[in-house]
Amino acid sequence: MHAWRSATAVGLRAAFLAAVLTAAFAGSGRADDVQAKLGYCKDCHGPSAQGYRGYMPIPRLAGQQPQYLENQLRAFIEHRRTNNIMFNVAHALKPGMVAALAESFRKLNPPPIGGAPLGLIAAGKNIFENGVPDANVAACAACHGPEATGSGEIPRLAGQLYPYVIKELTGWGHERGQIPARADTSAIMSPVAHSLTKPQIEAVAAFVSELR
Amino acid sequence: MTQNSWSKVAVLAMAFVIGSALASRAESLAVRNCTWCHGGSAQGYTPAPRLAGQRYQYLENQLVNFHAHTRDNPLSRQYMWGAAANLTPQSVRDLSMYFATLPPQAAHDGNWASVALGKTIYQEGMPDDNVVACVVCHGPNAEGIAQIPRLGGLQYTYLKRRLEQWGQGYHAAAGPPMPDISSRLSAQQIEALASYLSFIK
Numbered sequence: 001m002h003a004w005r006s007a008t009a010v011g012l013r014a015a016f017l018a019a020v021l022t023a024a025f026a027g028s029g030r031a032d033d034v035q036a037k038l039g040y041c042k043d044c045h046g047p048s049a050q051g052y053r054g055y056m057p058i059p060r061l062a063g064q065q066p067q068y069l070e071n072q073l074r075a076f077i078e079h080r081r082t083n084n085i086m087f088n089v090a091h092a093l094k095p096g097m098v099a100a101l102a103e104s105f106r107k108l109n110p111p112p113i114g115g116a117p118l119g120l121i122a123a124g125k126n127i128f129e130n131g132v133p134d135a136n137v138a139a140c141a142a143c144h145g146p147e148a149t150g151s152g153e154i155p156r157l158a159g160q161l162y163p164y165v166i167k168e169l170t171g172w173g174h175e176r177g178q179i180p181a182r183a184d185t186s187a188i189m190s191p192v193a194h195s196l197t198k199p200q201i202e203a204v205a206a207f208v209s210e211l212r
Numbered sequence: 213m214t215q216n217s218w219s220k221v222a223v224l225a226m227a228f229v230i231g232s233a234l235a236s237r238a239e240s241l242a243v244r245n246c247t248w249c250h251g252g253s254a255q256g257y258t259p260a261p262r263l264a265g266q267r268y269q270y271l272e273n274q275l276v277n278f279h280a281h282t283r284d285n286p287l288s289r290q291y292m293w294g295a296a297a298n299l300t301p302q303s304v305r306d307l308s309m310y311f312a313t314l315p316p317q318a319a320h321d322g323n324w325a326s327v328a329l330g331k332t333i334y335q336e337g338m339p340d341d342n343v344v345a346c347v348v349c350h351g352p353n354a355e356g357i358a359q360i361p362r363l364g365g366l367q368y369t370y371l372k373r374r375l376e377q378w379g380q381g382y383h384a385a386a387g388p389p390m391p392d393i394s395s396r397l398s399a400q401q402i403e404a405l406a407s408y409l410s411f412i413k
Contacts, residue, residue: 036342037342039342039392040339040342040343040344042388042389043344043388043389043392043393044344044348044349044389047388047389052349053358054348054349054350054357054360055347055348055349055350055351055352055355055356055357055360056348056349058348058349084336085336085337085345085347085348088336088337088339088345089337089339091339092339092340
């Protein structure tokens with residue numbers, strides 16, 4: 001009886017969570033709500049969603065793949081990707097908001113904010129286009145596309161902030177894919193991020209950060 | 213020696229005296245012009261904010277913008293426009309570097325009862341009200357970085373006034389997003405943030 005009850009409770013909780021998530025990620029939000037929320041996103045991510053170097057690097061969302069943005073917001077909510085700030089942000093998104101925000105960001109195309117050491121770009125281009133065969137690292141371009149624009153759940157890297165790309169590649173296994181039982185696409189990048197050396201990460205980050 | 217060469221010597225001597233005064237840090241005339249209002253060790257003296265430990269690039273930006281009359285709240289107009297009027301780019305850099313390297317002390321003058329709310333807003337934001345978490349840009353200990361100011365330990369009245377002014381349409385050295393963020397804060401939330409920040413060491 002007790003076991004049945006707790007199983008029902010877990011089931012109900014899961015159903016409730018699913019319902020809440022479905023509501024937040026489907027349909028279209030009210031236009032003024034969307035505008036207000038968009039302004040809120042841009043307070044940190046920049047007026048054109050070009051990203052910003054605060055105390056923490058805040059990623060560029062402009063031109064990002066909607067499917068990737070949606071996946072990340074879910075990952076924050078479900079603690080598969082750890083980030084307290086973004087957990088709070090994602091958690092408060094009302095019905096229909098995610099699709100409307102993602103679509104709005106997709107259309108933006110500001111120039112990269114720059115700031116990377118330009119001397120690293122040539123080495124980064126080589127890694128991006130050819131990988132590091134000796135370290136079993138595939139060419140980034142193979143999945144992220146020759147222009148680093150991404151596709152579907154694979155993110156755009158073009159114009160992404162230099163310190164943000166470094167932070168993500170350096171701390172991949174500590175931030176993403178945190179629920180092993182619920183593996184997500186972040187698992188694909190895990191061995192790649194692990195195999196790259198710090199100078200290689202910096203080089204790739206410099207290269208993609210300057211791509212338009 | 214002719215009268216003309218004597219006057220050259222006099223000018224050189226004066227330049228030497230003024231130059232060495234500027235070079236010897238604590239005693240320099242330029243620094244004393246600041247600490248007259250900002251307090252003896254630049255820890256702030258109402259209404260002038262603490263400068264000690266403020267970020268170099270932030271200080272430099274403020275002086276440049278006082279000089280250019282961009283930062284335009286009433287006290288800036290009254291005091292800082294004049295104070296920055298005759299600064300050269302080099303003296304702006306020297307003063308900014310000097311004050312950035314002084315150790316800051318916390319003002320400790322906020323309202324204790326509001327600290328918990330202020331901490332929540334600062335560290336977590338208020339997502340339902342579209343208020344972002346201050347920590348993302350200003351840092352976990354409100355220490356600031358580069359052009360983003362240190363807020364921890366500034367005086368309560370200064371923090372409160374600045375947060376109010378952002379929403380009142382005055383201009384500052386920084387562009388977005390502060391006017392947008394501050395305009396969404398209620399009087400109670402501003403009071404709480406200013407209180408919390410005033411206690412941070």
